[in-house]
Amino acid sequence: MFNAITLSQIFVTDQDEALEFYCGKLGFEVKVDQDLGFMRWLTVCVPGEPGREILLEKPGPPAMDEGTASQVRELLAKGATGGWIGLTTDDCRKTYEELLAKGVEFTQEPTERPYGIDCGLRDPFGNAIRINQPVQVD
Amino acid sequence: MSRAVEESNRRMLRARDAMDRAFAQPLDVAALARLVHVSEAHFIRTFRATFGETPHRYLQRRRVERSMFMLRETQQSVTSICFAVGFTSLGTFSRTFREIVGQSPSEYRRGAGGSVAAPTCFAMAWTRPSSFGEARGVAG
Numbered sequence: 001m002f003n004a005i006t007l008s009q010i011f012v013t014d015q016d017e018a019l020e021f022y023c024g025k026l027g028f029e030v031k032v033d034q035d036l037g038f039m040r041w042l043t044v045c046v047p048g049e050p051g052r053e054i055l056l057e058k059p060g061p062p063a064m065d066e067g068t069a070s071q072v073r074e075l076l077a078k079g080a081t082g083g084w085i086g087l088t089t090d091d092c093r094k095t096y097e098e099l100l101a102k103g104v105e106f107t108q109e110p111t112e113r114p115y116g117i118d119c120g121l122r123d124p125f126g127n128a129i130r131i132n133q134p135v136q137v138d
Numbered sequence: 139m140s141r142a143v144e145e146s147n148r149r150m151l152r153a154r155d156a157m158d159r160a161f162a163q164p165l166d167v168a169a170l171a172r173l174v175h176v177s178e179a180h181f182i183r184t185f186r187a188t189f190g191e192t193p194h195r196y197l198q199r200r201r202v203e204r205s206m207f208m209l210r211e212t213q214q215s216v217t218s219i220c221f222a223v224g225f226t227s228l229g230t231f232s233r234t235f236r237e238i239v240g241q242s243p244s245e246y247r248r249g250a251g252g253s254v255a256a257p258t259c260f261a262m263a264w265t266r267p268s269s270f271g272e273a274r275g276v277a278g
Contacts, residue, residue, distance in 0.1 A: 077148040077151065078148070107158055107259070122152075125148075130259055132257065
């Protein structure tokens with residue numbers, strides 16, 4: 001029936017700052033950055049994985065009335081909107097050290113789990129990102 | 139007004155993340171308040187308004203959650219888990235655990251299932267006991 005999950009969305013409150021964080025720090029690539037007039041369509045992807053885009057959407061009018069948008073921003077700021085991305089890496093500890101050196105704020109250090117080694121970080125807006133180095137299965 | 143709430147929420151989240159990161163260390167309200175650039179009294183009050191409980195209570199639930207995790211997934215003794223998650227006395231740990239979970243740590247360990255396949259942060263968020271018992275009647 002379906003082929004793949006190609007596009008997901010998280011809310012960000014500042015798209016320039018989001019670009020700086022997701023591309024400048026985390027190493028994502030811009031897939032589309034286009035002014036549609038009514039909105040800035042901004043998607044990013046992991047290098048080499050263009051089929052899976054994340055839309056960095058700014059909540060606001062007219063899609064949302066200002067009152068609703070401000071509620072969304074307030075919830076986002078306290079980490080309660082549920083925007084969440086799970087990433088995989090070949091080397092979780094190395095990625096952790098590199099990102100830490102760039103000033104990324106982690107919520108959890110690399111931890112050994114049955115499914116792999118993973119750690120967690122927070123984007124500047126309140127979204128949670130999880131980085132996992134999956135257990136190698138023969 | 140809303141921007142101020144947003145900014146304040148973000149600060150409180152940063153402080154809460156810091157507690158999640160270093161849950162086993164002693165609660166240092168002064169350091170947390172400094173981290174997010176507010177006074178101690180303002181920090182405690184605002185944290186409570188933002189997340190519904192004081193930083194102290196949040197940290198206690200975090201520690202109890204981590205101890206539940208360790209009881210489920212490791213063979214370590216109750217005493218060693220008590221200190222590993224940041225409690226400094228076994229008596230306080232046992233009392234707090236029972237107050238929150240409704241069972242002693244050993245009872246909990248006997249009844250607990252195996253490990254969860256979801257990322258740790260989900261286990262941390264969803265198995266953190268929801269209250270100190272006051273909501274149990276409501277939840278049924």
